[in-house]
Amino acid sequence: LGDVKMLLSMADYGEKKKIAKITGKEDTRHHLESLGFVEGEDVTVLSSLGGNLIVSVKGTRIAISRTIANKIIV
Numbered sequence: 001l002g003d004v005k006m007l008l009s010m011a012d013y014g015e016k017k018k019i020a021k022i023t024g025k026e027d028t029r030h031h032l033e034s035l036g037f038v039e040g041e042d043v044t045v046l047s048s049l050g051g052n053l054i055v056s057v058k059g060t061r062i063a064i065s066r067t068i069a070n071k072i073i074v
Contacts, residue, residue, distance in 0.1 A: 017074035
């Protein structure tokens with residue numbers, strides 16, 4: 001099986017994934033990059049709370065909305 005790409009919002013909890021691509025408007029991509037969401041970086045979904053995701057990126061826990069998670073391809 002090849003490396004299947006999916007949206008970050010679909011990743012299993014606790015599963016380390018590599019960020020393949022950030023989609024969306026340029027300002028959205030810049031904002032995510034400033035938080036550490038850059039291509040090639042590892043990201044782990046820790047939990048989900050009311051539609052929002054708690055993720056770990058670069059050793060930092062960050063809460064992001066499902067809408068934003070749908071712009072991150074892993």
